[in-house]
Amino acid sequence: MMNEDKRPIVIGVTGGSGSGKTTVSKAIYENLRGQSIQIINQDTYYNDQADMTMEERKAVNYDHPLAFDTALLIEQLDALRHNQAVEMPVYDYKEYTRSQTTVHVEPQDVIILEGILILDDERLRDLMDIKVYVDADDDIRILRRIQRDMQERGRSLESIISQYLKTVKPMYHQFIEPTKRYADIIVPEGGENHVAIDILTTKVRDVLAKRGHLTAD
Numbered sequence: 001m002m003n004e005d006k007r008p009i010v011i012g013v014t015g016g017s018g019s020g021k022t023t024v025s026k027a028i029y030e031n032l033r034g035q036s037i038q039i040i041n042q043d044t045y046y047n048d049q050a051d052m053t054m055e056e057r058k059a060v061n062y063d064h065p066l067a068f069d070t071a072l073l074i075e076q077l078d079a080l081r082h083n084q085a086v087e088m089p090v091y092d093y094k095e096y097t098r099s100q101t102t103v104h105v106e107p108q109d110v111i112i113l114e115g116i117l118i119l120d121d122e123r124l125r126d127l128m129d130i131k132v133y134v135d136a137d138d139d140i141r142i143l144r145r146i147q148r149d150m151q152e153r154g155r156s157l158e159s160i161i162s163q164y165l166k167t168v169k170p171m172y173h174q175f176i177e178p179t180k181r182y183a184d185i186i187v188p189e190g191g192e193n194h195v196a197i198d199i200l201t202t203k204v205r206d207v208l209a210k211r212g213h214l215t216a217d
Contacts, residue, residue, distance in 0.1 A: 020190015
């Protein structure tokens with residue numbers, strides 16, 4: 001039987017693509033620097049598509065729940081919660097499939113799980129202690145997505161806009177936005193909402209202290 005007081009704290013941070021959830025996650029991470037903490041991105045758990053052609057891979061709806069290997073994410077997150085190390089997959093955005101390499105991840109006292117659909121599956125929600133939804137207007141999100149995908153993922157402007165109109169926006173309203181009702185905290189304005197981030201950090205520190213994990217600054 002796992003000692004609940006020694007169990008890692010799992011914080012789920014979700015929201016639409018470009019909402020600022022990565023900024024919020026990194027801000028919490030920075031505020032808790034010095035603690036035992038890690039960020040896990042749901043995008044790491046996109047399905048392995050090595051058996052598909054490049055054309056088929058590009059046609060996949062990456063904003064649909066079925067695009068993710070949720071079973072593996074649940075299995076590995078649960079292992080980390082039980083203080084067991086895992087071999088986390090690596091996703092290659094340019095090849096649209098999982099890399100051949102993995103990353104060895106040791107359990108930490110705080111786990112921040114970030115992703116667009118982490119609140120969609122009840123089994124995954126049940127593994128979280130704090131559930132956060134980061135909210136932002138559609139126009140802000142598409143501008144941020146364009147900037148990110150061109151700079152970090154080597155995508156063309158045409159492909160980004162096409163994907164946004166075809167799948168990203170409709171999937172946001174069908175699958176992502178409805179998960180807002182499962183959130184414990186809704187953060188408008190993303191990473192610019194310093195008050196919300198400070199409140200979240202204080203809550204996490206409080207839980208860490210109660211579980212005897214808090215490290216003095």
